[in-house]
Amino acid sequence: MARETDPALIAVDWGTSSLRLYLVAADGSILETREGAEGVMNVPAGDFAGTLTRWLAGWPADALPILMCGMVGSRQGWREVPYLDCPVAPADLGRALAAVESGTGRGIWIMPGLRCRDDAGVPDVMRGEEAQLLGALAGPDAGTEMDCCLPGTHSKHVRISAGRILSFSSHMTGEVFALLTRQGIIGRLMPDGLVSPDAEAFAAGIRRSAAPGGLLHQIFGARTLPLMEELSPPAIGDYLSGILIGHELRATRWHGEVRVMAGSELVARYVRAFEALRIPARAMPADLSARGLWLIARQAGILA
Amino acid sequence: MARETDPALIAVDWGTSSLRLYLVAADGSILETREGAEGVMNVPAGDFAGTLTRWLAGWPADALPILMCGMVGSRQGWREVPYLDCPVAPADLGRALAAVESGTGRGIWIMPGLRCRDDAGVPDVMRGEEAQLLGALAGPDAGTEMDCCLPGTHSKHVRISAGRILSFSSHMTGEVFALLTRQGIIGRLMPDGLVSPDAEAFAAGIRRSAAPGGLLHQIFGARTLPLMEELSPPAIGDYLSGILIGHELRATRWHGEVRVMAGSELVARYVRAFEALRIPARAMPADLSARGLWLIARQAGILA
Incomplete structure (x- = not known):
C-alpha cells in the first residue's frame, strides 16, 4: 500500500x-x-x-x-x-x-x-x-491579502487579494545590473572576481535612489565616485545595486508586510533594502x- | 601678411x-x-x-x-x-x-x-x-542664462548662469539603450540592421515614461508588448528610446528654452522629446x- x-x-x-x-x-x-x-x-x-x-x-x-x-x-x-x-x-x-x-x-x-x-x-x-x-x-x-516580491533577473512584485493573484509588475533590475557591470563603462572600474559585500555602499546606494536627478543620472555616480577616489572599486557593485533596487522597490506601493521569496542569493539583499526603506518584509522558505x-x-x- | x-x-x-x-x-x-x-x-x-x-x-x-x-x-x-x-x-x-x-x-x-x-x-x-x-x-x-542639453552616450544637462557654466548632470541614457538593445533580452526581439524611425512608437514611449511603476518596470514593456504582438519588432527601439529619454528629460528642472547641442543624430530625437513634454527647445548649429x-x-x- x-x-x-x-x-x-x-x-x-x-x-x-x-x-x-x-x-x-x-x-x-x-x-x-x-x-x-x-x-x-x-x-x-x-x-x-x-x-x-x-x-x-x-x-x-x-x-x-x-x-x-x-x-x-x-x-x-x-x-x-x-x-x-x-x-x-x-x-x-x-x-x-x-x-x-x-x-x-x-x-x-x-x-x-x-x-x-x-x-x-x-x-x-x-x-x-x-x-x-x-x-x-x-x-x-x-x-488572503499579501504582497510578494520575487527578486531575480526580472524581479516581480505581486499583489494577492482574496486568495487570488490579483496583479503583478516586472522590473528589469537584475538584467540592468548585469549589463552595466559586465558590459558597460562602470564595469571597467570594478575588480575581477568575487568581492566582499559592502553593506555601507549598498545602503548609500539605496539612500541615493531617493535623491533628485533620476535613475539614469544616479547610476553615473557609480562611475564618478570611484574616479574621484570617493568609492573603492570593490564597493562599486554594492553601491550600484543599492541604487537600482532602491528604485525598484520605491516604484511600487506596498501593503503590509512583504513576503520576499527565496531561491536566490538576492533575498537577503532585498530584505535589507526593504528594511532601509522602512517597509516591513521577511524572507520566505x-x-x-x-x-x-x-x-x-x-x-x-x-x-x- | x-x-x-x-x-x-x-x-x-x-x-x-x-x-x-x-x-x-x-x-x-x-x-x-x-x-x-x-x-x-x-x-x-x-x-x-x-x-x-x-x-x-x-x-x-x-x-x-x-x-x-x-x-x-x-x-x-x-x-x-x-x-x-x-x-x-x-x-x-x-x-x-x-x-x-x-x-x-x-x-x-x-x-x-x-x-x-x-x-x-x-x-x-x-x-x-x-x-x-x-x-x-x-x-x-x-x-547669459541658458539651459543646454547635450545628447549622447552619457548626455549632459547644463545650467549656464551669469555667463558661467554653473552646474551640470550626466545621464547614462545612451549607454543603457545600447546595452539593452545589443546585449539584453529586449534586443532579441528586434530586427537586425537599420529600421525606419517610428515616431508614434517614440511618442508612446515618452508618454509611458510618465506612468507609475518606474523606469525598471516600464522598459519591460519593450519586451511584453512585442510578445503580445501589440508592438511591431521594428518599433521596439523607438519605444524603448522614448521611455529612456522621457525619464532623462523629466528628471531635470528646465528654465526657459533649452538649447539642444548638435553633432549627433540624436538631436532631432531630443528636440521631439522636449516638444512632447511641452518644454521649449531648439537645435543649435x-x-x-x-x-x-x-x-x-x-x-x-x-x-x-
Whole structure:
C-alpha cells in the first residue's frame, strides 16, 4: 500500500537559464532535488524529452507524473501554453494544465504562466514564479491579502487579494545590473572576481535612489565616485545595486508586510533594502515552487 | 601678411570612441574637417603623437598650434589634465590650458574638463562638451542664462548662469539603450540592421515614461508588448528610446528654452522629446566645439 512518504510527483521548474527538479512525496515533502544550467536556452537541439530523461536517471520515477512550470511553457520551450489572465485563483491553474505528448506513455504536464495588464493596458507576464506564489498561498501563515516580491533577473512584485493573484509588475533590475557591470563603462572600474559585500555602499546606494536627478543620472555616480577616489572599486557593485533596487522597490506601493521569496542569493539583499526603506518584509522558505506544483498536481488529480 | 581666412589653429575634439579635427581660420571659420573612429580607446599602443601626425597629413599645418579637448585629457588619454570645478567662466578655461610635450617643437595644448557636485556632494564630470558650451555662449543669440542639453552616450544637462557654466548632470541614457538593445533580452526581439524611425512608437514611449511603476518596470514593456504582438519588432527601439529619454528629460528642472547641442543624430530625437513634454527647445548649429576651442585659443594668445 502506498505511504505518505512514497514518491508521488516530479516537480520541475524549467527556466530560461536553469533547471530544477524535485522528487516530491505524496504528502508534499521534498525527497530529493537536482539542479543545473540546462535551462530552456541551453537544451541541445531542442530535445526537451531527451534532456528530461537524462536528468531523471536513477530516480525511482519511471511511472511518476511530471508537472513543470517556467519558460518550458513558452514559445521557445517544449510546448507553448497560453497565459492565464489575472486575477487567477489556484483552482484556475489546476484546471489549465497542458499535457505534453512525450511518446513515453507517462503523464507530463506544463502549468501556464500568468498575464496581467496595468492601468494603461500594458501587458506583463510571468512564467514559473506563479508556482512559488501558490506555495506561499498555502503556507501556514499565509494571508488572503499579501504582497510578494520575487527578486531575480526580472524581479516581480505581486499583489494577492482574496486568495487570488490579483496583479503583478516586472522590473528589469537584475538584467540592468548585469549589463552595466559586465558590459558597460562602470564595469571597467570594478575588480575581477568575487568581492566582499559592502553593506555601507549598498545602503548609500539605496539612500541615493531617493535623491533628485533620476535613475539614469544616479547610476553615473557609480562611475564618478570611484574616479574621484570617493568609492573603492570593490564597493562599486554594492553601491550600484543599492541604487537600482532602491528604485525598484520605491516604484511600487506596498501593503503590509512583504513576503520576499527565496531561491536566490538576492533575498537577503532585498530584505535589507526593504528594511532601509522602512517597509516591513521577511524572507520566505526556499523551494516553495515544489510545494506549489504539488498542490496543483493534487488538485488536478494527477498525483501518483 | 596673414589674412583673416588663413589657417590659424587646429582644433581637436578627441573623445573615447571618436576623433574630430578642424582646420580653423584666424577669424574662427572652419576651413576643413576630418573625423574618424580613432578615439582614445582605439589609439594604437597609446601613441597619441603618431596618431595625431597621421591625421594631420596633407594639411598646411606644420607650424599651427593645436588645441584639444575631450578624453585625450583623461587618465587614459595623452596627458591627464585636472578638472576645473564649477562654476567656470570661459576665461578660467583659457588660463588652465595644459601644454603637451610632443617633441616636435610645435605648441599642443589640452583644455581641462569640468567637475561639479550636486546637493548630496556626488561628483559629476565632463570632458569635451565644455568646448561646445563655450561655442554656444559666444553665439549671436546666446544668453547669459541658458539651459543646454547635450545628447549622447552619457548626455549632459547644463545650467549656464551669469555667463558661467554653473552646474551640470550626466545621464547614462545612451549607454543603457545600447546595452539593452545589443546585449539584453529586449534586443532579441528586434530586427537586425537599420529600421525606419517610428515616431508614434517614440511618442508612446515618452508618454509611458510618465506612468507609475518606474523606469525598471516600464522598459519591460519593450519586451511584453512585442510578445503580445501589440508592438511591431521594428518599433521596439523607438519605444524603448522614448521611455529612456522621457525619464532623462523629466528628471531635470528646465528654465526657459533649452538649447539642444548638435553633432549627433540624436538631436532631432531630443528636440521631439522636449516638444512632447511641452518644454521649449531648439537645435543649435553643428561644430560649436571648433568655435569654442578657437575662442579659447584666441583668449589664451596661442593662435598663429
